[in-house]
Amino acid sequence: MLPGSCVVLTRKQGDEKETDKIDDKLGLKQQKVYRVTEIPEDLNVFSIVKHPLLFFSFCTTLFKIIKKEHISHVIFAHSSFFYFFSLLPLKLVLHLPFICIFHGEDIPVINLKSNGLFRWLINRLDAYACNSLFTHNRLQEFLGKKIPEFIAYPGVEEKFFQHMDKNECKKQFGVSDRKVMYTVGRLDKRKGHDLVIRAMPEIIKKIPDVIYLIGGTGPYLPQLKSLVEEHHLQDYVKFCGFIADKDICAFHHCGDVFVMPNRILDDGDTEGFGIVFLEASASSRPAIGGSAGGAIEAIEDGVTGYNVNPYKTEELVEKIIYLLTNTDKAKAMGKDGKKRVWENFRWNMLAAKLENELTRYV
Incomplete structure (x- = not known):
């Protein structure tokens, strides 16, 4: 993969003409886009139980793209059980860093039974990027430990x-x-x-x-x-x-x-x-x-x-x-x-x- 370039993997949905326009613009910026059907609408704790075949297909597709495009690191732009569960098999066969960008509302602040599993999965990541200092502090509190400050503010067109x-x-x-x-x-x-x-x-x-x-x-x-x-x-x-x-x-x-x-x-x-x-x-x-x-x-x-x-x-x-x-x-x-x-x-x-x-x- 060329320095400064990236590959985008996202769900296939919406108006095809509009997505084609977006994909064309990304292509001019050295960004290749893969739109797939292997990502379900619900990405919660039960997602891989409800969609086992989709999960297997998603992991397979992600693995193939990583190998084909010579990916150097993987960034999840959204935190979810579905994505984080894919870390488990992929990290066994790929020696790549996996990062997630957290947005604040995706970090639990109320006590749920699934929190422990979510925390364990987050700890399988290699780095945590946050969209603000507020989100960074909330993630630290959830994990119960200090983490390096990695702020990825969103931008304005x-x-x-x-x-x-x-x-x-x-x-x-x-x-x-x-x-x-x-x-x-x-x-x-x-x-x-x-x-x-x-x-x-x-x-x-x-x-x-x-x-x-x-x-x-x-x-x-x-x-x-x-x-x-x-x-x-x-x-x-x-x-x-x-x-x-x-x-x-x-x-x-x-x-x-x-x-x-x-x-x-x-x-x-x-x-x-x-x-x-x-x-x-x-x-x-x-x-x-x-x-x-x-x-x-x-x-x-x-x-x-x-x-x-x-x-x-x-x-x-x-x-x-x-x-x-x-x-x-x-x-x-x-x-x-x-x-x-x-x-x-x-x-x-x-x-x-x-x-x-x-x-x-x-």
Whole structure:
């Protein structure tokens, strides 16, 4: 395999034309893609019992690709029992390092019978990469030991840095004459959309022309719609549904303030980092996030936005009103955020750092 090149193994799914476009782009970057059917939807502790033939086929396929492409090390981009069980037979016949990138919410924080097995399997890995310091600390706590600090932050695509006409973007989403606060991403409870909706009545008192745009789909949508109806906020909260890739930059640019007061749920679910905060910053938008999980690393508090206590509504209200009414401060934070992301979180820079880390640890 050529230095700096890699091979991607992933599940075959979705729109074939779209995946072909992605694969073509990866091919230009010396990345070969194998899309296979041997990876089941469920990757939990019972996965190899429920899918023994798929598991055997997956191990065989992975082994063949490793030998054919002369792979020097294997990185699992997602932690799961299914992948980690494959370590056991593969490490017997392959003298290669196996690494996993952890994202935070994939590390157990509640006591389950399967934790011991999961911990034992993780200890079979040769290195642990984490998407933030928060995730690194959570993994150390789960393993009960110190591990080398190997941080692999996610990056921001170059398209988010482009300049777009704010008025045209507002017109596109039908909010030309409104002050716009917005969130985009999967609708999960941990992201705190409900906290923003509950804060809306107080915000409206100070800013009557405000509107909250929610982009994305997910399991929490029915509860959020019910909450909007309960507080009679139909004129102030707009559900925009899934935001297509071609519209995502315009969605950021139509907003004045990005807000997502993420929190840690009782089962430990949280934002391991929060790449969307960086995408908002790259789009010159100030960001408000929760003082929880990896968001405290994605937002530089007081410089590119604010980290607020997600359970203190008055704090959330105060920061939203402040940024929506202080245009100069909001612009300054957007400018500082864009500069920070450009200098630290572009993919080409992070890829080079990851390669250096792999060289150092492996």
